[in-house]
Amino acid sequence: MDHSKKVADRYLKREVLGEGTYGVVYKAIDTHTGQTVAIKKIRLGKRKEGVNFTALREIKLLKELKDPNIVELIDAFPHKGNLHLVFEFMETDLEAVIRDRNIFLSPGDTKSYLQMTLKGLAYCHKKWVLHRDMKPNNLLIGSNGQLKLADFGLARMFGSPDRRFTHQVFARWYRAPELLFGAKQYGPGVDVWAAGCIFAELLLRRPFLQGTSDIDQLGKIFSAFGIPTAPQWPDMVYLPDYVEYQYVLAPPLRSLFPMATDDALDLLSKMFTYDPKTRISVHQALEHRYFSSAPLPSDPDKLPRPAPKRESRVSDFNSQEGPTILSPPRKSRRVMPGRDGFEGNSLQADKVDASFGDFRQTTDDNTGKNESAPMSVDFSIFGLKPPNRPTINSADRSYLKRKLDLEFQ
């Protein structure tokens, strides 16, 4: 008890940063170092199966992964019925950057973000870890502009022969086709596909393949890249959930990414190779000429930063005077006053997006707490709003939760 109290007293709590499935994330000061940290509180209590499995996985892996592009787990301790995970504080995430209409990303900026993403991923794969939840809001950005992979709650070791994994990983928009076809034996290619989706999203400034179900996700993949042929992906027909799709010819990749350079298109096509066996590896991707041709990746500390939350709200307010179709107001999410009893909580008018991605409560893909993606010309022409970004939808999540509790391998 003395030890626990001393450890807990080390951290001075500040405002709440966000809330996830497994608990609250709040900002704090480490009194030993003066460093700002983010603390994820995970409920313990008389659970049927003891300490939360996802939290243990995150601890287990982050304790062994030390890299400039992977978020640091500084400390872990139980206190007052909660397990506390102490992370280095990160100011924002890649999703916020992509969605911020006031930010212009130069080709060098895009290249820099992708490079840091792939470097973090390369370190994971070198240590035989699959991340399995690559998406922009799990890519955190520090005060120095450094991008770091976070949320290892779905990650796991790979490389042992004949181990079978669940295919219910990744938020749907970032899920590789072999997973959508139910593959249980897969490797680092699934992370590369997701990184390809992130690359596309950096280029488009909106999520790339916005499927509303697994079938629809596959449909959108095939609309973008064409139906895979037997020579392209020989093992496809043997996957457990394989279904045949109507033949579609691939449109030119340039038509999807008109502003991209030839090198960028080449790298994208290699990341989106259907056959996981021939899909580019992270290591090979980092050696691709895209990263060595002009312009070089921007220095992290020179990358554009989203405006602080307060200014954003002012901007949103002003935007209501503009044409509705081009700039719809964003709905703010408010923290209930006094709800958590944290210091500084009453000063918060809006809840900050969680720095660490947890599963968010959603009832289905089209409703949820995520703010709308920014409008683009394509959508404004048709007067349609893009669907909200899914994390893992309720059906996926209930299945996943059951898997986590009982069967997760």
Place this chain on the structure above:
Amino acid sequence: MADFQTSTHRAKWIFSPQQLVEKYRAANQRAKQILEKCGATLMEVDVDGSLSYPEPQMTAKDSAEKHSRTKPLTIEEEQCIKVFYENKLQEVCNNFRFPHKIQATALIYFKRFYLQWSVMEHQPKHIMLTCIYAACKIEENHVSAEELGKGISQDHQMILNNEMIVYQSLEFDLIVYAPYRSVEGFINDMEEFFNAGDNQLEMLKTLQETARFEVDKMMLTDAPLLFPPGQLALAALRNSNAFHRVIDFDSYLRGIFSRENSMHTMSELSESLDAIDSWVIVSHSNVCPLTEQMCNSKSTFCIGWEPWVTSVLHGPLCGLDFVCRLENTKVLLRRN
């Protein structure tokens, strides 16, 4: 599997013999002080990892009486008890047919836990079971606490109550390395090194099997806290080869050094392998009579081990049945 070179195992959990002795002494000393002060040592642990020391005794008379009845264990006696429960841990894992990786992980967790604590502070039976449960979770081979408890006729809530204190005592360093995978790696390497034909492949398989038994023995000693898994694996293979005489082991070692541009010398490695052998031999030859009796008895678990063990340790070394009859008001002995 993952990379030992950058692991917390390598960075934090390999000690010198002097460091081990010091840790054991510190835990034992703390427990003795608590015994003198409180008359008892077992801590209460809750699911959130909070600890309570036992309440101080009410009167000096009660305290003196209790003190005379429950003498503290010596460091050597604690070692005997730990070895007993490590044997039990292997038994439980074998009965559940858990993979060797889980058994090894649980054993290493158990050893690390009792680097921080005395067996007088936390019941090794409970910690042993909790380490198995934790190892299943961490190795992603999930077994429910209820199922585990049922399989060994124990209340599973005790496992859940101890889970957090186990992780804390491991400093949340949950990935550990055991020599079994290293043995496989070296066997594969030998196949290539010697360009093994079919007959030699069969002999290497035999070499591997015997080496695995050697590792099983090592896992019941402090060797995993003193040496990296790769060295333990080589020591096991060397012993196995001394028995089966499959390969020229020295030429294999020289081959490793010529290929790897090691910063260390072959004589340094040989010294380590010799040290591992000595440690295992000393550990097993020093098995105390009580541990042997405990291991040979048909009893599985005793509840209220503390008075039972101390009375056995400080009384004449009679047969367990006899001692248990004398202590039947305090001990519930369950037989297979």
